[in-house]
Amino acid sequence: MSLINLIEFHRLGDDRGGLISLEQNQNIPFDIKRVYYIFDTKKDVARGFHAHKDLQQVAICIKGSCRFILDDGVHRESVILDKPNIGLFINSMMWREMHDFSDDCVLMVIANHHYDEVDYIRNYDDFLGCIKHV
Ligand code: T46
Numbered sequence: 001m002s003l004i005n006l007i008e009f010h011r012l013g014d015d016r017g018g019l020i021s022l023e024q025n026q027n028i029p030f031d032i033k034r035v036y037y038i039f040d041t042k043k044d045v046a047r048g049f050h051a052h053k054d055l056q057q058v059a060i061c062i063k064g065s066c067r068f069i070l071d072d073g074v075h076r077e078s079v080i081l082d083k084p085n086i087g088l089f090i091n092s093m094m095w096r097e098m099h100d101f102s103d104d105c106v107l108m109v110i111a112n113h114h115y116d117e118v119d120y121i122r123n124y125d126d127f128l129g130c131i132k133h134v
Contacts, residue, residue: 003070003077005089007058020085022058022110029089030056030112037108041066041101048097050122053130056112058087064105071095073131081107095127 009027012019024032038047048068059068065082072094080100081088087110090096098107113119121127 003072003075003094004079005091006079007087007089009060009085009087011085018084022060028058028087028110032110033113034111034115035108036111037062037106038098039106041105041107043101043103045101046097046099047101049095049124050120051095051127051130052092052119053121054092054113054119055116056092057090058110059090060084060087060108060110062106062108064102065100066098066102066105066107067100069095069097069099071097073128093127093131095124 007027007029009020009022012021022028022032024030041047059081061081062084065080067078067080068088069076069078070090071077079088101107121130
């Protein structure tokens with residue numbers, strides 16, 4: 001089974017412009033507790049390099065593009081996000097890296113919990129250790 005789980009959002013725009021609506025437990029598959037966005041990124045500076053013990057998220061590149069790597073400790077897959085109507089579902093216990101940000105990238109992330117540093121696993125070996133104990 002692929003690690004890349006994409007959600008296609010219905011486009012509600014018309015000849016005045018684009019419009020996409022995100023609703024909890026409708027096209028976003030969880031209760032929405034937090035939204036954050038990453039911008040003013042640098043092309044050669046990668047981000048992420050962590051997993052979350054419990055957090056589920058949907059990442060949407062609402063402008064520009066970036067590349068995600070997802071890694072479940074066994075398989076590693078890559079996907080380019082470059083469409084505002086496509087969301088990448090990122091489950092808990094999934095190592096993620098973000099690379100190749102375009103200059104104009106705006107990456108919006110919807111999360112099912114408030115920010116909690118305790119939920120992060122920021123060391124890859126620790127992540128592998130946790131996977132083995134699941
Ligand atoms: C993720 C990927 C896709 C907060 O205080 N509140 C927040 O809601 C977030 C997301 C971050 N922060 C703080 C924690 C760090 O001191 O902002 C700083 C930068 O966060 P971090 O280095 O974790 O950022 P990224 O871009 O590596 O990862 C982020 C999310 O943190 C993470 O959950 O899955 O985007």
